[in-house]
Amino acid sequence: MSLVLMVVVRLLEIYELLLLARILMSYFPLAPGSSMAGIYSFTYRATEPVLAPIRRLIPPIGGAGMAIDLSPMIVFFVIGLLISRL
Numbered sequence: 001m002s003l004v005l006m007v008v009v010r011l012l013e014i015y016e017l018l019l020l021a022r023i024l025m026s027y028f029p030l031a032p033g034s035s036m037a038g039i040y041s042f043t044y045r046a047t048e049p050v051l052a053p054i055r056r057l058i059p060p061i062g063g064a065g066m067a068i069d070l071s072p073m074i075v076f077f078v079i080g081l082l083i084s085r086l
Contacts, residue, residue, distance in 0.1 A: 019076065022047050
């Protein structure tokens with residue numbers, strides 16, 4: 001595997017970790033101004049440009065505060081396909 005492909009794969013893996021961190025942190029309340037809020041803000045800004053277009057195509061399923069957002073699962077699936085093809 002060439003160096004460029006290795007870097008691309010590593011970047012995709014890092015993106016998966018950012019996405020996982022965002023998902024896990026969304027389950028916990030964050031105090032504004034805390035260090036965790038800063039980390040969540042970073043993960044949100046890094047992942048939302050990819051998740052938002054998918055969310056527009058496939059809106060969250062359910063309602064009344066208990067909707068399931070499928071966009072992260074789709075992104076994980078696509079990244080997994082990309083990594084397996086590289």
